[in-house]
Amino acid sequence: MANAFSQTRPLRVAVIGSGPSGIYTAEALIKQTSIPAQVDVFDRLPTPYGLVRYGVAPDHQTIKSVTKVMQKVLQDPRVRFFGNVCFGQDLTHADLRRLYDAVVYTVGASADRNLGIPGEDLPGSLSATEFVAWYNGHPDHATRSLALDIQGVAVVGMGNVAVDVTRILSKSAEELGRTDIADHALKVLAQSQVKDVYMLGRRGPAQAKFTTKELRELGELSEADIVVRAEELELDARSAASIANDPPMLKNLEVLREFAARPLGGKPRRIHLRFLVSPVEILGQDRVQGIRLERNRLDENLNAVGTGVFERLDVGMVLRSVGYRGVALPDVPFDSRRGVIPNLGGRVTREGNVVQGEYTAGWIKRGPSGVVGTNKADAAETVKLLLEDAPSLPLAEDPAPQALLQLLETRGVEFISFEGWTILDHHEASLGQAGGRPRVKVTNVQEMLQLIREKQMTPSS
Template structure:
């Protein structure tokens, strides 16, 4: 039988495992899905906003794949070259093939003065906090601020802007951890500025997520008509691709509205490039340079500047892959070099090593994009099956993990975590509530086991 390890249990990892056990080319494939966290599902659990229940329900699809008889989930497993971890070379001794689906864990930085002032955070830190990621620092994110700036105009920026503006009562029915819910309930933020350096037609959010901003109770979405009009397509978006046209039409509907004094406001700003975060000991404002279209889809600076007062800044300008110790890494692209998923070492495919997901192609696409990406990698792996089966794995992963001092969380342990989170929600008078810390997750896993 072909024994495969998949490192990472997010969508790309689960879709890879699913494709391997459902294919008909090589019979009897078994897959161990390894994850550093004791919980599966990756960004579906720890990246999708808690008020997006429909998207979060994708966990049910991923669950079906992980419960396949040919798939074994092993959480709380460290892969790398630090003491106690399983090194890539050791994995190759245990399996015929290893597929790395480790995503893109780092944030892109702005690279401007003041970026590290207190009150300035990456959007990923904020998302991890309200999503109960066990690595997230227990902080309140300066929600005593009156004005917040979100730098970026993608779906993650829309998520964090929406969570800042949404009332805590509406979040009470979600799985947001109790400490985060309490902090959001005490938030004093009244104005959220979501800022992009280019125009409305270049924004990366999707129309469904954008429309949600205008449907929030007690929240007004505002666009400056004279600012957005710098975009050549603003006056007549009919020639734009349909998805972009819908975005522009939604934004046009918010332009020029009289501002309401009561409630909260989300201000969508365009053609502003951040050049510095200002403040004496903490963020007090963001300085932007006004930009204008360059006629080729980009923008150029005008030399004119504007400052937006803010005591909280969330930077949402993209993700970046980080090196996996023991694997080659393309620093420029933040990916592992490959050809159709086959890892390249010194330009040559490395026998038995593969990649899928963001670490393969970069942080692009939506959750569903990972499925064809995984299938391409699996096709390469299956084409190599004869050569892979000529290798003779020695030992089993669980014994090797325990010999290294690791205690893997298997599927019954994860079910124990689910049960503990349901019980926690019941005690709090809510639905399921996530456990936000390592100690609590591992204790629940031990009880489940």
């Protein structure tokens, strides 16, 4: 007999992860009108919005304004937010299958890819992911000890994240002081002695992944000149053909050529955009002291091939930005080669067979590609399949909304509701307003919990 969900017995869905993919999944479920649905959104941190809060650059506040739309989703009476609930620890896979008709995993891709070269483990060598999380105040990275008592930094990669970290390293403390960058990072960046930032791409400008808007920003910084070698912009025939009908890539090349023609303006910092170079070794004894590069050419498939010509850059930090990958979740299928949950269009699979009632969306579904908005269509695709499957889903044994609350209470889990997050949100915004900033982030989970706890105990006047 087919399931017949109703207002009194709605489709109950758990969404693991409250970043863009998770919230877009919840939005798609409550906006459709064919099946009544209730959605519980979980996050291991007390704060929602995922990479919008902890990944988007602090000087890109326009992008962060998407949280206003996300907030409306979490405020909907058919949606509940459960922050500070760790999947696999506070709430298990078995719990979810007992309490919900369907589960959607939207946990993103939080790990980074290694370069696989000697010296990569030296102090001063880290991923751009870690650096971004540090300056954005992610609780996992807020206590990291970083010093910028160095003159050179190498950023390995040519995507928008590489551009972000290059820009943040090159801005003045005054410029950064008007953003929501974490206070601990602002203090370190204000004392930075960095003079040269090198962005390194193993292939040519026609294969770079940054967008024109992000690229242009590097040439508009008040504190940094931009340096591009004209000879590294010369395209081989195959590269030229590959972008002949690609307006964005042609625009990138136009901007790069304009950069190459610019004279230096005597600014205190320099951004060097280098192409056709691969790091082969990070140099140093007790910390990073340099990076050895091999110059490349492109083969007939536009792959980078070493030429046997080497050079050294004197840098005291290396930030790798060469891709992200997902992390396995307890008792959930995982493709370790691709770094994703195996799936067919969003339906989770195990050894090629669809796992009934389990779905995925976002980077953990398709790999790290696209921008924040890309996840909306991706989530909609997954939800469409979930709704198609609804009549035949294995029904939850204990679907009552109260059952989850009782379970978390029994286990002593101090979860944060959307109302609790709102208290923290208002607190951060108030601190920011006092200093002419969008917000001042609280970066310690226990401090977050204590602040919310105290406010909830204080009677409203």
